[in-house]
Amino acid sequence: MNVLLRSTTALSMMVGLAAPAFADMQAAQDFLDAEIGDVSTLTREEQEAEMQWFIDAAAEFEGMDINVVSETITTHEYEAQVLAPAFSAITGINLTHDLIGEGDVVERLQVQMQSGQNVYDAFVNDSDLIGTHWRYGQARNLTEWMAGDGADVTSPTLDLDDFIGTQFTTGPDGNLYQLPDQQFANLYWFRYDWFNDEQTKADFQEEYGYELGVPVNWAAYEDIAAFFTGRDMSYIEGEPTSVWGNMDYGKKDPSLGWRYTDAWMSMAGMGDKGEPNGLPVDEWGIRVNEQSQPVGACVDRGGATNSPAAVYAVDKAIEWLQNYSPPQAAGMTFSEAGPVPGQGDIAQQMFMYTTFVAPLVDSPAVMNDDGTPKWRLAPSPHGVYWEEGMKVGYQDVGSWTILKSTPTDRAKAAWLYAQFVTSKTVDVKKADVGLTFIRDSTINSEHFTERAPRLGGLVEFYRSPDRVRWSPTGTNVPDYPKLAQLWWQNIGDAMSGAKSSQEALDQLCSDMEDVMMRLERAGVQGDQGPALNEEESAEYWFDQPGAPKPALENEDEEPQTVSYDELVQSWQ
CATH class of the missing domain: 3.40.190.10 (Periplasmic binding protein-like II)
Known part of the structure; x- marks a missing residue:
């Protein structure tokens, strides 16, 4: 029996998880007993303290129906089948976590951005969209959110410094736009x-x-x-x-x-050359100028896609x-x-x-x-x-993104769930199931030191300096x-x-x-939007340094x- 099936079976036996009527510490304790145990970097006392914070922060949203979405991979299956019902039982927020194809996630994100209608209260979408979110300004700036409207629902134990992927979810303006939920490399x-x-x-x-x-x-x-x-x-x-x-x-x-x-x-x-991405020409073949404006993709404009x-x-x-x-x-x-x-x-x-x-x-x-x-x-x-x-x-960094079109109260409730499924209480167990590491403390935990020989170099890779390359x-x-x-x-x-x-x-x-x-032409991205170069001969660009x-x-x-x-x- 695989880990996910064992976890789902354990949760199904827990009283109150299937149809939560109220939020209290008993549901949290049942969850910790049945699902987490000592597979965490936190002590049981610290786990309970973190769960109590979620209970208190969620009190005003009890009974609210919240919908979030992600692509279908093992990590998100665990969240949808195990962590979402646990969150609902503990907080009283009725959380539905939909699983669909990654292409469908992007399509529905695009629909919400274009229509302004609230399709989902939060999306797990790849940090590949960081250029989109930074330029359009339709995703909540999480740096400002955590200091402003979202301050009262931002966990004191979130510990952003412990996340290994925030450099990829931060815009050129230095602000965080997405919270990493899972990461995996191609090797x-x-x-x-x-x-x-x-x-x-x-x-x-x-x-x-x-x-x-x-x-x-x-x-x-x-x-x-x-x-x-x-x-x-x-x-x-x-x-x-x-x-x-x-x-x-x-x-x-x-x-x-x-x-x-x-x-x-x-x-x-x-x-x-350049890390984390080539500059001025990146791995899509898109060239940007010194103001980070895209100026071409074809060779005739200095790009490299063809x-x-x-x-x-x-x-x-x-x-x-x-x-x-x-x-x-x-x-x-x-x-x-x-x-x-x-x-x-x-x-x-x-x-x-x-x-x-x-x-x-x-x-x-x-x-x-x-x-x-x-x-x-x-x-x-x-x-x-x-x-x-x-x-x-x-390296894929699937990350929580909350759009501005989501009403503030719903955004707060969704933000609580995003923090719950990335919390130190659950992260080692979630990584144990999906093997998609997001926290340095998890990677370096004793649990993964013991498990490393069974994972073929995955732990060694994520503990090495190479992981950021x-x-x-x-x-x-x-x-x-x-x-x-x-x-x-x-x-x-x-x-x-x-x-x-x-x-x-x-x-x-x-x-x-x-x-x-x-x-x-539309000017929808302001000074960060494209400003295409005039076409030159291929030989002109081949004579320039780099791509x-x-x-x-x-x-x-x-x-x-x-x-x-x-x-x-x-x-x-």
């Missing part, structure tokens, strides 16, 4: 047991002339993908007679857009999907493809969203009998256009909802073969600039690998 995933098998290592060395290990660059990744695809691994007891060297997804769906905007292009080397490095990035993803992945992968979405490595016939995956580590630990085909994994996580390799100092990977979409993107939908629609044409990668990216950057032109970069005469490179165990030591 390289591989079968550690296969890579360390003596026969497998010898066969790889003989065929390619270098040691099998964690690939440092895409050339090595491609060699490893070719080596394992179709390979009979049954000389290792219990392993398949035919395996795949790559896993990915390619269905024309909103999640196909994330596959590319979630730093794939910068991992290839498309953008500029540059040679971008074409290389898309071409490689398609090539590997077609040549080294299970045939059904091309028709899969993000959520469908994520659990596939758990079936036991995938050797490596370049782009593993670590939100899928939770189901992997419940997959017997990739776990040892003692509960340790047969796989490990490592930094993803980079492409031939990549240079030191460029962004190395993506994986970052979400930054502030170059002026309107995430409008621009994100263009990616999956155009990239989908390249994936299907309807267009070449160059043709698809030419159309994509043109469509992006059309949206930015409309924003510029966009001209095509390399030879996109082949010397493959490089590294020992996983040496790599992990560098994280200590």
Whole structure:
């Protein structure tokens, strides 16, 4: 039985949780007994004190019906099925937590922003929208909120300094616009047991002339993908007679857009140097000026979305999907493809969203009998256009966002729930279920020191300084909802073969600039809105420093690998 099911079962046995009629400490104590126990960084006395604060702060909202929404991942399932009913029982606020697809979350957020009607009282939406929220001014500025209207419902134990992702939810003005609720990175995933098998290592060395290990660059990744695809691994007891060297997804769906905007292009080397995001050209290929105004996406305006490095990035993803992945992968979405490595016939995956580590630990085909994994996580390799100092990977920071169109009393009640599900009382247990860390105290807790050997390097990664180098979409993107939908629609044409990668990216950057032109003309984002450059020749921009970069005469490179165990030591 998995952790979430056990938790739901325990809660269903608790008196009063199903239909709360009042808020009192007994409901909190029942919750702490049945669900939290000592899986917390707080003592029982501290837990009860934190729960008492929620009871007191919620008194004026007792009986109010509040609706919030998030995408469907394990962490949010736990919140909706376990923490939401507990919150209702403890506070008397009738909280409904809806779970829908991420694309639907963005669409409903956009509807509320455009209509001014209160669709939801709070959204968990990615910090990828920070540029949108900062520019439009429709999201509550949480810095001002906590000091003003929301002061009386802001927990004294919130401890913002303990959150590891607030740098990604803070605008260029220094104000916090979103509160992190869950975080996960995209990392390289591989079968550690296969890579360390003596026969497998010898066969790889003989065929390619270098040691099998964690690939440092895409050339090595491609060699490893070719080596394992179709390979009979049954000389290792219990392993398949035919395996795949790559896993990915390619269905024309909103999640196909994330596959590319979630730093794939910068991992290839498309953008500029800079952390957390390339400047002046970011991982979407959007260039900004010194005032942070977007000035172009196409090469002719100084952007890089259709540059040679971008074409290389898309071409490689398609090539590997077609040549080294299970045939059904091309028709899969993000959520469908994520659990596939758990079936036991995938050797490596370049782009593993670590939100899928939770189901992997419940997959017997990739776990040892003692509960340790047969796989490990490592930094993803980079492409031939990549240079030191460029962004190395993506980190999703799903964050609570409260729009100004939500009435103040409803915003206060929703803010209480946002703090409850991120509180120190519940955070270790929530992270135990979903493995999407948001608090430094949780990552460094004794609980996760004990659990670390069973999580394949995830804890070591999040305890390392490297964790801040994986970052979400930054502030170059002026309107995430409008621009994100263009990616999956155009990239989908390249994936299907309807267009070449160059043709698809030419159309994509043109469509992006059309949206930015409309924003510029409308003036809805004020001095932070787009101000597009005049068009120049591609050669003009290629002659400038940084991105966009001209095509390399030879996109082949010397493959490089590294020992996983040496790599992990560098994280200590």
